[in-house]
Amino acid sequence: MQFESITLPNAVTQFILSGRLDPAGTQAIENSFAFASTAETANIIVDLSGVDFIASIGIRxxxxxxxxxxxxxxxxxxxxxxxxxxxxxxxxxxxxxxPLYADIEAACADLAP
Structure with missing residues (x-):
């Protein structure tokens, strides 16, 4: 599992996940993802386009x-x-x-100020 973060316009952060959110994949990114997603107040889009499997631990x-x-x-x-x-x-x-959106553009529209 890979985890990358980029900043989009309007102070929106996009987290790009790639791989499997199974027990091993979730464990590989859990600490860095949890810290990045909760350290400060933000509007975050989690891009799941590269995730081909999700288990209950990934949902958690x-x-x-x-x-x-x-x-x-x-x-x-x-x-x-x-x-x-x-x-x-x-x-x-x-x-x-x-909220679950079909694409990044729709998610950005929802998070726009």
Whole structure:
């Protein structure tokens, strides 16, 4: 699992995940992702286009980060999931708790000031 962060216009941060959010993949990025997503108040888009598998531990990582950001007054949203990942997130009801967008542009529009 790989994790990269870039800054977009309007002070939006995009986290780009690549690989599998299975136990090994989640463990590989858990500390750096958790710190980056909750250290300060921010608007964050998690780009899931490079994630081809997500397990419950990966969902927990995303949910914990989204809750942490919400407590600070920020927002974390999910974008561009592959079909299998989208189906897992929707089946688990994550899309009812954390906004899930088809693409980065739609997520940016939601986070725009």
């Amino acid at each position: 990582l995303l949910m914990t980060s989204a809750r942490g950001q919400a407590k600070k007054g920020g927002k974390l949203v999910l974008a561009s999931p592959q079909p299998l990942v989208r189906k897992v997130l929707e089946t688990a009801g994550i899309d009812l708790l954390v």
